[in-house]
Amino acid sequence: MTDELQTLLANTPRFDSTNYQNIRPIAGLDIAFQKGETYTTGDGQVMDRIVRIGFANNLLQRISYHYEGGNAQSVFRSNIGQALGDEANESAVSDYFAENISFAIVPNGRVLKARLIATLFQNKSFHHSADWLGTKAGLSKLWQSNNLNGPVLNQQQVFQLRNLVGLHK
Numbered sequence: 001m002t003d004e005l006q007t008l009l010a011n012t013p014r015f016d017s018t019n020y021q022n023i024r025p026i027a028g029l030d031i032a033f034q035k036g037e038t039y040t041t042g043d044g045q046v047m048d049r050i051v052r053i054g055f056a057n058n059l060l061q062r063i064s065y066h067y068e069g070g071n072a073q074s075v076f077r078s079n080i081g082q083a084l085g086d087e088a089n090e091s092a093v094s095d096y097f098a099e100n101i102s103f104a105i106v107p108n109g110r111v112l113k114a115r116l117i118a119t120l121f122q123n124k125s126f127h128h129s130a131d132w133l134g135t136k137a138g139l140s141k142l143w144q145s146n147n148l149n150g151p152v153l154n155q156q157q158v159f160q161l162r163n164l165v166g167l168h169k
C-alpha cells in the first residue's frame with residue numbers, strides 16, 4: 001500500500017517557494033517532500049519521499065506560513081529550525097524551505113490525515129536517508145510525532161484519497 005500511496009502523491013502537481021501563491025485558499029492536506037529524500041518502490045521505481053502530512057482549512061495561508069512565517073506560526077518550521085541548530089534564525093529556516101521543501105495538495109482529506117501518517121510510518125520499507133535532517137530534531141521517518149502508531153488506511157480510504165487527488169489534477 002505504501003508503494004501505491006507514494007506513487008500517487010509523488011506524481012501529484014507540486015508547489016514550491018516560486019509558485020505556492022497559486023494555491024487556492026481551500027481546505028485540504030499539504031503533503032511535503034524534501035530534496036534528497038527518496039523512496040524506492042518494490043519494483044525499483046525511485047521517487048521523492050513524503051516527509052510530512054498536514055491539514056489546513058486554508059492551504060494558501062498554511063503554506064505561506066511554512067515558507068515565510070515565523071517559527072511560532074508553523075511547527076514544521078520550528079522543527080526545521082531545531083534541526084538546523086542554534087545558528088538557525090528565521091531567515092535561515094525560510095532559505096531552507098525555499099531550497100528544499102515542496103508540497104502536493106489534496107483537497108479535503110481531513111479524515112485521512114492521521115491514517116495516512118500511520119500507514120507510511122508503520123511500513124518497514126518507508127525510511128529516511130542516512131543524513132536526513134529530521135533525525136537532528138529527534139524525529140524518525142516524518143517531520144511529525146503525532147498519529148504515528150494509530151490505525152492505517154483501509155482500501156476504501158485509499159480509493160477515497162485517489163479520488164481526491166484526481167479532483168486536484
